[in-house]
Amino acid sequence: MRTVIRVLRKFRPVFQYRANFIYNGSAKRRDFWPDTNHRSIYSLSGSTYIHRCKHESYMIHRAISSDAAKVTNKELNRGGPLVEYERRVAAGELLDGDSCQLNTLGELQRLYDELVENAEDCRLDRYATSKKDGRSRWLWSRFIPQTSYAPVKGLYLYGGVGTGKTMLMDLFFYQLPCNWRKKRIHFHDFMLNVHSRLQKHRGVADPLEVVAGEISDESILLCLDEFMVTDVADALILNRMFRHLFRDGVILVSTSNRAPDKLYEGGLQRDLFLPFIDALQERCIVHQIGSSVDYRKMTSAEQGFYFVGKHLSSLLKQKFQQLNGEQIAVPQEVEVVMGRKLQVPAGANGCAYFPFEELCDRPLGAADYFGLFKKFHTLALDGVPIFGLSNRTAAYRFVTLVDVMYENRGRLLCTAEGTPVELFDRIVTIADAQQMAPRTSSRSRKSDDSDICVDNELGFAKDRTISRLTEMNSTEYLEQHAEIWAQKRLSDNE
Structure with missing residues (x-):
């Protein structure tokens, strides 16, 4: 029976609508908030007077070496984070960044190209994929187990503070076609959403499988910013849930201050969390951003x-x-x-x-x-x-x-x-x-x-x-x- 279903699944895309990918090269993330006339306030020392400080200019800074990555004419004819980055530099919207950021952009561009090339096999197009209810998906999987690892590995970016991890991931995410099943979310917010869904599915034999099914139906490409694990409950949830998510074909792109093998280091029952680290390293390419520059401290004008x-x-x-x-x-x-x-x-x-x-x-x-x-x-x-x-x-x-x-x-x-x-x-x-x-x-x-x-x-x-x-x-x-x-x-x- 499973063999027959596998054969049918291979022919399924033939009968589905195949939407064109639309890319305009100018998509940007803009969240919105007021009033520059009032500045942030906090204390610096135990004395009783007020300081004003000035710092250097806060812009993405780059010193390109002779062996740094360069964009060819062929690359300029396509989309992606590296291409958009070069466009912004040429337009004067950004100053050039350091070689470590360029290497990371190269990894993100590689992932972008692989996703575009394998979009159909990854089931990224939301309009070409039937929408199933999470619970019914779970019930169906009881009879016919479905395992569909993505043909493309994700990316786990880690590095010190202020190295531009979030900026680089956003540059990648907002160049992706708008019709893809994708989500960009802060790790804290993601875990809150998971706990809320678990509460909704209380009483189900394996609520984590249901939640994973719902998440993968909504977002095959999952971008998590500031991945960090400090709570034993979250550690146990992540291990079991991502086992389901990866089997459902989810592709993870994440930023973190910690290398995968340093996550939840010294935490309670960490031995139960270790299988997640193994799965993470298997399903994601791990890339360190080695820049020693903290761009957030390169701020200009009056503080x-x-x-x-x-x-x-x-x-x-x-x-x-x-x-x-x-x-x-x-x-x-x-x-x-x-x-x-x-x-x-x-x-x-x-x-x-x-x-x-x-x-x-x-x-x-x-x-x-x-x-x-x-x-x-x-x-x-x-x-x-x-x-x-x-x-x-x-x-x-x-x-x-x-x-x-x-x-x-x-x-x-x-x-x-x-x-x-x-x-x-x-x-x-x-x-x-x-x-x-x-x-x-x-x-x-x-x-x-x-x-x-x-x-x-x-x-x-x-x-x-x-x-x-x-x-x-x-x-x-x-x-x-x-x-x-x-x-x-x-x-x-x-």
Whole structure:
């Protein structure tokens, strides 16, 4: 019976509609958010005055060596991320990037070309593929197991903070034909969606298989930004779910700060997660972006105000009231996934105010933060502390909050006890802790040990958070924020 079905499946494309791929070479991702007149705020030190800082120009920068990749005339006649990149450079929209970014663009272009060539076998065209309900697909698979690995391997990009991973993946994703079954989503948001679907399919024998079937029906090409695993429940879900997804033909393109074999390092029951790492390396080509340049720090012009000192709550509230204009900030309620609600102490005109403790010292997570930034574009956060062993959980939540805010191009105003670097100075990885020189005094060693938090996941995540906090105070980021929100308000009024 299975042999007959395999033969029939080979002839199925003959009877299906074959849509033409449309590519105009100009597709861009534009999310939208307001007002560059007000800049981000956070504290730099324990003194009581305000700094203004200037940084170098924030643009994609490149020094092409003689052996760097070049686009031929034949390549210019087709589409893809490398071709679009060269077009933007020629048009003056981007300055040339470094050789590491060019090598990564070469990998993305190769994947793009393979996908275009194998689009039919990969079942990428949404109009040429019949849409099946996830549950019925699951029931059908009970009788006739269906395994259809994609003929094209995905791509797993990893590298240090600020190397342009997200920009490069977006450049790839938004050059793909619009009729393809594709999805680009932040990893936090993806896992929230998975948990929501699992809740909906409670009672099914294998709800993860149903969820995987739904995801693969919607998106054969799945692009996940900032892949990271810190939770044991997520680790177990990923292992089982991606086994189904890969068998359903899903192609994964992902960015991460960590190499695959470093994911969930030191996590609980990691041995149960290891099969996922093997599957990931089997179904994806792993590519490291080796650039040592942090482009997010190459910002120009005047930075936002930095509030200095621990006791500047009144100054933050004053700035918050200025942003609200004539509107009066009042307590509000935000709906998040699965019926939960987040209480906002004060909000008006798209701006929300929170003491740090109420947003990061309570049992909140990515779902709550995504819900917050669906309604508000600016967050005034009062009293970010120095992180260490005593408030490690709050540090994890703050890292997640910054990730969600950055993904939504939200604006941050805050007071803190130190610079972004100082906030995380006591958070170290195991390797960092082993290299730390021992103290000569037992008293100082005891004091240091009580403050230092040795945590691999948080130790790796802190560099990303520091870099993002730096960029979020740049003129360019705030201009993007203003443009995105202005366009969003315009579309809401139409």
